[in-house]
Amino acid sequence: MxxxxxxxxxxxxxxxxxxxxxxxxxxxxxxxxxxxxxxxxxxxxxxxVLPQAEEVKEVEKAGQTFYEGYDSNGNRIGVAINASGPGYQNVIELMIGVNINVDKIYAIKILSHEETPGLGARINGDEFKSNFVDKEFGDYDVVKRQAKTEMEVEAIAGATISSKSVTSIVEKAIKQIQSAYGGGA
Amino acid sequence: MLKRILYDFKNGLWRENPIIVLVIGMCPTLAVTNTVQNGLAMGIATSFVLLSSEIVISLFKKFIPNNVRIPSFILIIATFVTFTDFFLKAFFPDIATSLSLFIPLIVVNCLILGRQEAFASKNPTRRAIADALGMGIGFTWVLVLLSAVRELLGMGSIFGLTILGSWYQPMVIMILPAGAFISLGVLVGFMNVLKRRGN
Structure with missing residues (x-):
């Protein structure tokens, strides 16, 4: 044995x-x-997310990596960070670039997600992402019709949860950037 | 002998096709057949793991004691699956992203363990190779057929190329899990009718 x-x-x-x-x-x-x-x-x-940046520097602040974009004259034109949060099925990861001089978002890019194909997966489409282009910082409302005011985000038809998830990740990321870069001063 | 090998090869293509006859390996069959690219990549990855592990196991079957054959098979399969995972991530990053966790899950695909248990551990290597090729191709062609139907109806495209014009309203359900069950059910039913006619 x-x-x-x-x-x-x-x-x-x-x-x-x-x-x-x-x-x-x-x-x-x-x-x-x-x-x-x-x-x-x-x-x-x-x-x-930082289209005009000629040079990108990685900066560590409060345990978070920030990517600072500079133009050809060496002026800081914006900051980008990775942000993530719960989506409809799994974690959504995205990259957001903002202009901290005028407190506006440049653009967002979805890095990974497992939302429903054809519905929630449209968070990766330009139509939805354009909601955030040139948007002022603040608390956004997700609406199921065309966005009328600056603070409204138009939800994807049939994917309200995915739309809300992305919006809250964006809000969270903005707060992180603001607290690291002095409240948008 | 050659006839025997040809028989083993053809076995998986049709008579004992893993998906439509044996109905095993359902997890990837249902989960990744939403686009043809995913279906084809999953078929090839699974076939590679099946072929390599059948070869290794039929070569070393005499050294593996019966009591630990299942853990030994799983270890060998897992090694090839991990290899596939690294390889896809390094050289086909787009495919690796779209299949994501379904590649590591090949380890628990019962098609692979089932063929080791039923075939590779009892037969000589050349027959195991024929069996693996037949089963692998049999698995792949059904995945491709299934994903072609689902992608065409669900997105109006094949291989990402739009086939049906803008007049076509995509049936979103076809690329959702429910669409996988519907199309697999119809396919198996259709194959059964064909078989009955053949007899």
Whole structure:
């Protein structure tokens, strides 16, 4: 009996060790490519939300990474951060770029989400994202009709929860930026 | 011998097709067949894992004690799945993003463990290869067919290219989970009719 158990243990251990060795080679081989893609995606996202920025600097403030965009004359034209929050099915991650000189949003970009295809997934569409372009900071109202005032956001038909989630993530991100950069002063 | 191998290969394509006859591997079948690109990528990834693990397991079946065969199979399968996951993330990042957690979930696809248990652990390697290729292609073609129907009806496109014009009102339900059940049910029913005619 004892001999039998030791055989089982040895078999599983040997398979485990071989798997681990093989996978650590695969890991070493693929990690540089994976990191490259992530850095590229991050850079693209920053460019999308800070369109006029010529140069981007990473700044750590209060445990959060901020991306400061500067124009060709070295003036700070805006700040971007990653923000996330609960969506309808899973966490929604987005990148938001704001102009802290005039307290307005430049643009938002959805980085990842698992909203319903065809409905909530339209948070990634330009029609919905344009709600936030050039919007003033503040508390927004999500409305199920055309937005009439500056503080209203037009919800996606059939995806009110997804629309509200994105809006509250945006509000939260603005507060983070404001508290890090002195209340928009 | 050649006839035997050909028989094993053709087995998975039609007679014992994993999806429409055995009805196994339903999680990816229902979850990722909303676009043709996803369906095809999932089919190829699953086939790769199936083929590599059937080869390894049929080669080393004599060394694996019966009592620990299931954990051994899972370890071997998980190794190939992790490899696939890293590989897709590194070289096909778009596909990796759209399939996200369904790639790691190939580990628990009962099609793969089922073929190890039913076939690879009892048969010589060349027959295991034929079985894996047949089952893999059989799995893939049904996924592609299913996702083509769903993408066409649900979004009016195939492979992301718009086929049906703006006059077409997409049936959103087809790309939602309910659409997967409906189209799979119709497909299996249709195949059964075809089979009965054939007999």
């Amino acid at each position: 004892e001999k039998k158990i030791s055989k089982l243990v040895i078999t599983l251990t040997v398979i485990g060790i071989i798997s681990a060795i093989a996978l650590s080679f695969v890991y070493q081989w693929t990690t540089p490519y994976i990191e490259e893609h992530q850095a590229e995606a991050q850079k693209k996202a920053i460019n999308a």
